Amino acid sequence: MFDWLVNLSAIFVFDNLGLEKGSHLGEAFHFFIYDTIKIFILLITIIYLVTLLRSYFPIEKARDYLSGKHKIIGHIMAAIFGVITPFCSCSAIPLFLGFLQARIPLGVTFSYLISAPLSDAVVIALIFSLFGWKIAFLYVGIGLIIAIFAGLIIGTMNLEKEVLIEVKPVDVEYEEEQRKFSYKIKESWEYTSDIFKKIYLYVIIGVGIGAFIHGYVPADFITKYAGGDVWYAPIVAVIMGIPMYSNAAGILPLVEVLTQKGMLLGTALSFMMAVVALSLPEAMILKRVLSIKLISIFFGIVGFAILLTGYLFNAIL
Numbered sequence: 001m002f003d004w005l006v007n008l009s010a011i012f013v014f015d016n017l018g019l020e021k022g023s024h025l026g027e028a029f030h031f032f033i034y035d036t037i038k039i040f041i042l043l044i045t046i047i048y049l050v051t052l053l054r055s056y057f058p059i060e061k062a063r064d065y066l067s068g069k070h071k072i073i074g075h076i077m078a079a080i081f082g083v084i085t086p087f088c089s090c091s092a093i094p095l096f097l098g099f100l101q102a103r104i105p106l107g108v109t110f111s112y113l114i115s116a117p118l119s120d121a122v123v124i125a126l127i128f129s130l131f132g133w134k135i136a137f138l139y140v141g142i143g144l145i146i147a148i149f150a151g152l153i154i155g156t157m158n159l160e161k162e163v164l165i166e167v168k169p170v171d172v173e174y175e176e177e178q179r180k181f182s183y184k185i186k187e188s189w190e191y192t193s194d195i196f197k198k199i200y201l202y203v204i205i206g207v208g209i210g211a212f213i214h215g216y217v218p219a220d221f222i223t224k225y226a227g228g229d230v231w232y233a234p235i236v237a238v239i240m241g242i243p244m245y246s247n248a249a250g251i252l253p254l255v256e257v258l259t260q261k262g263m264l265l266g267t268a269l270s271f272m273m274a275v276v277a278l279s280l281p282e283a284m285i286l287k288r289v290l291s292i293k294l295i296s297i298f299f300g301i302v303g304f305a306i307l308l309t310g311y312l313f314n315a316i317l
Contacts, residue, residue: 002038009034028215036207039090040200046094047195051101052188071155072148074104075111079147082115083124083140090207090245090282092116097195097289100163107155114302115147117276126252131265138313139269146305153301154294162294165195199288207281209245220261226271227263234270234310237263238303241274245281266313273306 009030013019019026078099085095092113099109119140128136226237244251251272258268278299286295 002034005038006034009037024215026215028211031215032207032211035090035211036204039094039203039207040196042091043094043097043199043203044192044196046098047101048188048192049098051098051191052184071105071107072152074108075148075151075155078104078108078111078151079115079144082112082117082147083119083144084121085116090203090279090285093282093285093289097165100165100289105155106160106163107151107153109151110154110298111147111151114150114277115144118147118273119143123252130252130256135265135317142309142312143273146302146309150298150301150305154297157297159294159297162291163289164291165198165289199285203285205284207245209243209281209284211245222271223258223261223263226267227258227261229264229314233264233267234307234314237267237271237310238274238307241271242278242299242303243280244275245279251275264314265317266310266315269313270306270310273309274303277306278302 010021013026013030013033014021017029019029021027082092085092095116096109096113099112100106124136124140127139222237222240226233226240255268255272258271259265263271283295283299286298290298
């Protein structure tokens with residue numbers, strides 16, 4: 001989807017600025033330019049479209065459908081929707097915000113936020129090509145289970161007050177002026193601009209941290225501390241994975257290298273899950289939207305589930 005942006009960023013960094021391709025600084029700066037612009041585009045586009053569309057459609061009905069007796073169905077639908085959206089943890093945040101603004105239940109929105117970076121179609125194909133269909137099937141199944149049950153747990157904890165951005169109610173009645181398309185366009189843009197101004201700095205800081213780690217942390221450093229058949233390897237892998245930032249397609253080649261260097265597959269996959277689902281840049285961006293308490297609960301639940309996944313894969317494979 002963003003191949004053109006990757007190419008433009010590469011031309012700017014390597015041709016115009018003269019940084020060396022493959023160097024730590026060059027790769028980190030290329031990653032930073034590309035990912036920052038990509039997230040900005042997604043942030044503005046998705047929030048604007050969701051805000052505009054919700055002025056025409058009965059969002060309350062969708063919210064009611066995803067609540068109450070259909071709660072589990074809502075989480076399943078959100079997790080499956082995450083599979084078909086090719087977003088990394090930070091790129092999934094704009095749609096996550098759109099769901100919040102549409103007043104979709106909080107737990108359901110988290111099921112999407114967890115599922116989207118873990119198990120998109122490209123990742124499934126790459127895991128299949130690298131490790132076979134059994135591993136791919138297990139990975140996707142466990143990814144969906146984590147997303148569904150983590151969302152269910154968060155949804156039962158009544159944490160709506162921990163959302164820091166204003167979630168405006170949808171008005172049923174509109175004044176004549178508010179019915180005009182021009183008014184809706186203007187109002188949607190003003191609201192999108194307001195949200196963007198509140199979080200853009202956190203996007204820059206978060207992606208900057210991720211870009212530094214992306215460019216400067218070698219695979220040997222990871223295998224040194226999380227390789228081998230020791231009981232604490234998955235724990236170390238998850239702890240080391242959280243500060244990093246990449247999408248699953250980007251981290252899978254590293255996972256292949258790690259397994260070739262002696263890391264158990266379960267440990268390597270738990271490392272990958274931590275990188276793509278619980279990145280530090282993601283936490284930095286969410287900090288402007290959610291309270292530290294809610295972010296900590298989110299990271300704690302998903303991190304524990306990923307850790308169990310690592311031990312499970314190591315035991316059965």
